[in-house]
Amino acid sequence: MYLLKPYLYLFLLFCAISVGIKAQKKELLIIHTNDVHSQIEPTATDDTQPDMGGTLRRQVVIDSLRNTGKAVLLIDAGDAVQGTPYFTTYHGKAEIALMNRLKYDFITPGNHEFDNGTASLATMYKDATPVIVNCNYDVSNTPLKRYFTPGVIKEIGGWKVGITGVGVALKTSVDPEKVTGIICRDAIVSATRTADSLKRCGAEIVVLLSHLGIEGDKELARKSCGIDIIAGGHSHTLLPTPIPVINKQQDTVWIGQTGKRGLYVGVIECKGDTRRGYTIDLSSRYDNRIDSVTAALIDSYRIPMQKTTGEVIGNALKPMTVGRPQSPLSNFTADVLVQQARKEGIPCDFGLINIGAIRCDIARGAVTKGDILSCYPFDNYICHISLPGREVKRLFRIIASRGGEGISREVELTLSPDRKIKRLAIGGKKIKPRRIYHITTIDFTANGGDEMTPLTRHRKRIDTKTRLCDLMTAAFGETTIREGGVSASTDRRIIYK
Structure with a gap:
């Protein structure tokens, strides 16, 4: 009704504007x-x-x-x-x-x-x-x-x-x-x-x-x-x-x-x-x-825009692509989330970034502020979640059904061709349903975005004032100073078998 x-x-509107053709x-x-x-x-x-x-x-x-x-x-x-x-x-x-x-x-x-x-x-x-x-x-x-x-x-x-x-x-x-x-x-x-x-x-x-x-x-x-x-x-x-x-x-x-x-x-x-x-x-x-x-x-x-976005802030030693089931840029981003949590003294079992939060690849060579803004354009903030193991299992079933998301190196996820979980381990160990796991992610996924609804059933949530874009700008710069550039790998964190 x-x-x-x-x-x-x-x-009435349609009829009125359609008369006399x-x-x-x-x-x-x-x-x-x-x-x-x-x-x-x-x-x-x-x-x-x-x-x-x-x-x-x-x-x-x-x-x-x-x-x-x-x-x-x-x-x-x-x-x-x-x-x-x-x-x-x-x-x-x-x-x-x-x-x-x-x-x-x-x-x-x-x-x-x-x-x-x-x-x-x-x-x-x-x-x-x-x-x-x-x-x-x-x-x-x-x-x-x-x-x-x-x-x-x-x-x-x-x-x-x-x-x-x-x-x-x-x-x-x-x-x-x-x-x-x-x-x-x-x-x-x-x-x-x-x-x-x-x-x-x-x-x-x-x-x-x-x-x-x-x-x-x-x-x-x-x-x-x-x-x-x-x-x-x-x-x-x-x-x-x-x-x-x-x-x-x-x-x-x-x-x-x-x-x-x-x-x-x-x-x-x-x-x-x-x-x-x-x-x-x-x-x-x-x-x-x-x-x-x-x-x-x-x-x-x-x-006017290029006066700020043209500044070089780092270097990519290889093409940093983004995609499913895993990719260099999504892996690097998830690993940076874990590093950030540990810098803040917050326990973290793994990092999670939805693929949709990373909007484009980064080419090999000089990386500018504009490149980072293009990759991470959303106003997303870092968020720390404490979640029971049973909800973590539900979370990974959703990740599997979506063909993968960005997860840190602590996770080993093996999927069947029809996107069912064959093996899941965090820190080399199977998930315990009653144990509390600590996850660092962004507020969008913490709010249930991109189907990540298990994250909304958290035991504890800490919201920060750290923007993902700012964090990744710093990460590219610091990694370039320390290692000459960024070169993330695609390891065995998500594989099909």
Whole structure:
């Protein structure tokens, strides 16, 4: 019943703005991006593609498609922010200014848009020209109320296009304190009801901006009705071409997603009953056509920022990658947590860092403050937890099911191919259910983030004022002075067997 009034309002709104549309040739290009994560400048992907992405190259592709004379709808499926010093420094102002400059039509928030809280996000959206769509977040009791729209119908390319958006459950992906007042509705139910309202008001196709991840998008497509195209995000999945999924009415839903960090742009062509899609990689071949006005806008943010972020604070003796089941950077981070606890005189059996807290790799060579800010962009603080052994076992079952997290060298975890625990030891010994274990982690996981709910059932918790970013800045510097640089290994702390 809670949906009745909002959807009645939507129905009348949709009908009102859809009246009087004339028949035109139905041809439309939908350009979609997702999970750019504040990657305003080009970035290295790997040795074969060392220079990809960037706002300027994206603009060249978008403008080229617009110059074909075809109607273009430019949309983003969330996590446009968080991941480089641009967001840490300007809190989304730079990203929104550039989305305005590129003339995005519609955007939906991802989970990372909420990292600084609802008031900060409202400030970020204050100057946004794209329409912000979401139908499964009730933000009526937050500062975001005036900025969110459940859905819109837009006449473009001879089509009446309905646009709506959905997002992932926030309380497991964002610090709960940052999303106080937001009610997250079921995404499938909300999207289906909104699509139905849009179709009843004359929408011929419905485009869903989704931040659920590829598996969530597939499930939504199968179980929903009325949605024709899903521009997805959250899982950082690169789909070279959109994938088809059959819905409840035996209609085809097309799902597209463009990976992460703005390395690619996705395009879905709608021409009559035909759908065709592809991705375009943003390489240096576009650099001779960059827009000088946009370049100057970027410089207005980049140059002041680099006065602090360009300082070299350490050295990496090898590429410090991050990933599952274990990786050099996540291992090093977890080991640093243990070292910090012992410096403070606090007992520590092992360190734990969620992989999601580390946002990128660090290349071999000089390490700057900006590199550390890019890797550890969140406002996370060090936290010490005392936990019964039975809860530690539950914790590691969750870690196993997720394919691994960052754990310190005191832990030996052997997993089966189906992510079941075959062997678990801490300090070379099996876990005793009644013993109290001491864990050093960050406040996000201590609050149950990334499914780490056993940590909330602690016997004791000590919160500190030490930020993870500051701790890792010091660790890189001290290790470089002591050992000439950082070179963490991937040992046997998490293995599959």
